Amino acid sequence: MICAGLDVGSRTIVLAILDGGVVDSVILEAGLNPLRRCQELLADKSYRRLVVTGYGRHLVAPAVDGEVVSEIGAYAVGARHLYPDCRTVIDVGGQDSKVTLLSDGGEVHKFEMNDRCAAGTGKFLEVMSNTLEVDIGELGDLALSASKVVQINSLCTVFAESEVVSLISRGEESSAIALALHEGIATRIVGMVRRIGPKERVVFAGGAALNSCLRQLLSEKLGIEVTVPRDPQIVGALGAVLLAEHGET
Amino acid sequence: MTTDYRQMWADLGIDLERHDALLGALPPIYQKAYLSQRNRPIGMQFFDFVVGDIHGIRVQELRQHAMNGGKVVATYCVFVPEEIVLAADAIPVGLCAGTQFSVPIAEEILPRNTCALIKSSFGFKLGRICPYVQTSHLIVGETTCDGKKKMFEILAEYHPVHIMEVPNKKSQSSRDLWRGEVAAFKEVIEKLTGNEVTGEGLARATKLVNERRRALQRLYNTRQARPVPISGKDALLVTQVSFYDDVARCVQQVNALCDEVEGRIAAGEGVFPADAPRILISGSPMAIPNWKLHHLLETAGAVVVCEESCTGTRAFSDLVAENGGTVQEQLRAIADRYMQIHCACFTPNDERLDDIVRLAREYQADGVVHYNLQFCHTYANEAVKVERALAEEGIPLLRIETDYSDEDAGQLRARVDAFLEMIRG
Secondary structure, eight states: OOEEEEEEOSSEEEEEEEETTEEEEEEEEOOSOHHHHHHHHHHTOOOSEEEEESTTHHHHGGGGTOEEOOHHHHHHHHHHHHOTTOOEEEEEOSSOEEEEEEOTTSOEEEEEEOOSSSTTSHHHHHHHHHHTTOOGGGHHHHHHTOSSOOOOOOOSHHHHHHHHHHHHHTTOOHHHHHHHHHHHHHHHHHHHHHHHOOOSSEEEESGGGGOHHHHHHHHHHHTSOOBOOSSGGGHHHHHHHHHHHHTOO | OOHHHHHHHHHTTOOHHHHHHHHHHHHHHHIIIIITOSSOOTTHHHHHHHHHTTTSHHHHHHHHHHHTTOOEEEESSTTSOHHHHHHTTOEEEEOOOOOGGGHHHHTTTSOSSSOHHHHHHHHHHHTTOOHHHHHOSEEEEEOSSHHHHHHHHHHTTTSOEEEEOOOSSOSHHHHHHHHHHHHHHHHHHHHHHOOOOOHHHHHHHHHHHHHHHHHHHHHHHHTTSSSOSSOHHHHHHHHHHHTTSOHHHHHHHHHHHHHHHHHHHHTTOOSSOTTSOEEEEEESOOOTTOOHHHHHHHHTTOEEEEEESTTTHHHHSSOOOOOOOOHHHHHHHHHHHHTTOOOTTSSSOHHHHHHHHHHHHHTTOSEEEEEEETTOHHHHHHHHHHHHHHHHHTOOEEEEEEOSSSTTHHHHHHHHHHHHHHHHO
16 A cells, blocks of 8 residues: 655655655655645645644645644654664754654653754754855855864854854854854753663754764764664654554554 | 723723724634633633623722722732732732733833743733723732742832732741731731721631632542543633632632532543543643643643642642631731742742642643743743652653743644653553
8 A cells, every 4th residue: 555654844845655665755845835835745646545744734634634643753653664773863853853762662752852942953053054154955064174163152043143143253264153053052952862861772863964063963972873864854754654554643 | 892891991091902902812712712612511601701701890890899999909929818808808809911912012121031921911011901900909919930029120110019028948937937928918908908907807708718719629629530521721711710700709600610510520421532631730820811731732632630830729729727816816827828839939849749749640640741931940940850750650741831922833732742642652
């Protein structure tokens, strides 16, 4: 049976189709009308069952005849499928970062999420890459090229941005500023991981896992090598499609 | 709304244009959160009426009382002893502070990074949109948090304010301090009203307020049943209304509601399926019309079975001893009862942790949601200990930090859905 999993995030939409044990996926920007994007995306696909996850799941699912599962649940299933020994999932998405502790059997045992604001999320990195005038995809490499360390004290997206502006006007290298921003966000995420009491294997997924500097800093600060899947952005949609196939939501 | 009220509001100095916008905003919210619920107890009709007429008849009653020479004493906190106010033939009224509507008004003066409850309450006075504040002769504040404490200093520029100092420890010297504050409050009320607070008056008021506490206890006890005979939203509303409605009428209405709801239990009827996840909410108060978290949980398939909160058990769990005696003896009994409130302003406050664990057991809660108003530092920090205490008992906890706005609805839903999936297993 062909199944579909849809992860409607705040920044991206990911569709995963499972057909005969093979997963095929598509990643799109969510844009201003995620519902229409999803409808267009699904229009020419045929599937027997659809499970929707992500920030927009309650908006999209009723319109496309799908069932829903939370991102925490979907990422747990997706990460566990890729790495059956996974016990901790770090998912840093567009507007939320989440750390989930799994039981031996793979059930969600405990989870932590960021505070109310955008500090420590993908959105933070996006705002900062705009301020530094660098593509979001290159921000991590820029930070890793830094030859000097500067300090940014605030992790509030608004306050940090003004700190960045003053560092720029002081003539600091953008690489050093980028590194400082990554240090800040990594410290925030590590705080959440410590709070939950991580168990190995630690899988790091979500859009921010594409960031080379963040991957490196998380491993260093945790003293645990974090595993990043080949396509870290599709883990939620993968979990959703697996739930569609196994009939549990 | 009748034109009579408009005249009354104008006489009270209400900013009519803003006030129209406020009252216009309420019905759609109430429709969505309350009237759309299925299988509600008939006894809730009274409370629906009270909300529908929120600035009407009750304000008129208070105003009539004032016109007859009586006094109205407004409060924000469960530490202010109503018995003393009632004993002097004044009427205590709990002010609402639960809407985003008045927050931007307050932010013209107060810092933005202040908790929504403080901003909302201040905005009601500053914007002249609350007829209860306008009717009152005195606002009684307290020192349960630093933000409130400093806000009251500014509020005093607009309205007469008296501050009661709530101590921060539960030691003997703190108890003595509080007894002194209660005795001083009696003097303030006597001066305001021109009436003497007598032993007889205190005994009568104590009995009356205890009656309301018993009625609310009775209502909350019904929520221990499975399936739950009344929604968490409805029960929360009853508690919220009890802060400003006439005490005797409230007792009567709550008891009538209990008769009906207890009948449902006997018949095995509920408002949610018996296997719906049962949630105990603990933390910051939810002033009317703040129904945000209850609505979120109950539309996600859970049912709220209890609130360990100032708009919940902390408002009515303990009774004042009805031993009568001299004025001094009774004031002491009143003071001692209020010192039993396990507010996060105290350090240490381990009794609250015990309460949460006990309530989770008594109400067969599948999980606890710790509700924290953003920038409420006492509850936010105490949540660390709450989490540990519940972990020891194997009770799942979800910490929610939010305010009155709707901008975080999606993020909250992500947390709530994941928590409920985890509980359901």
